[in-house]
Amino acid sequence: MTTDIIADMLTRIRNANLVRHRLVQVIKTNLTISVTQILKEEGYIADYEEIELSKKSYLLLSLKYYNQKRQPIITGLKRVSKPGLRIYVNKNNLPIVINNLGIAILSTSKGILTNNKAKKLGVGGEVLCYIW
Structure with missing residues (x-):
């Protein structure tokens, strides 16, 4: 496990x-x-x-893939907050992933949210990962 x-x-x-x-x-x-x-x-x-x-x-x-050559939609994944080093952000310092072409997934008090939804709700939390 x-x-x-x-x-x-x-x-x-x-x-x-x-x-x-x-x-x-x-x-x-x-x-x-x-x-x-x-x-x-x-x-x-x-x-x-x-x-x-x-x-x-x-x-x-x-x-999901783009075309017959099967180019993947997900080009990158990065784990940010790890069990040994937790990374927290407040509502003013939410991450921007590749000029908003990607998303950051956060664990907040309102649940698991993307950086854009967290910004709309005005909450911060633990940054789980970046996906682009």
Whole structure:
């Protein structure tokens, strides 16, 4: 069992993108469900579904690609706040990822949000990752 679920999820997505897989399986937790919903809302993945294999629950993510050459929509993923070093921002210092071409996912008091939604709600929190 991994202790950093988000890092595990990002690594699985990154590896699947590199070899152009259409599906990737990640461990199902409340945190990974929230991050997956954000990825779907923002258009980084096509869809996801919950599956259960040998009494363990997983999420099956469908990755999106541009064209016949299968250029991935997700070009980069970066884990920011780690278990050994937590990174927090307030509402005035929310991160901007590649001139707003990417998103930052934050864990706030209002739930898991993107940097744009956190700015609208006027909240800060822990920066989980950057996706572009």
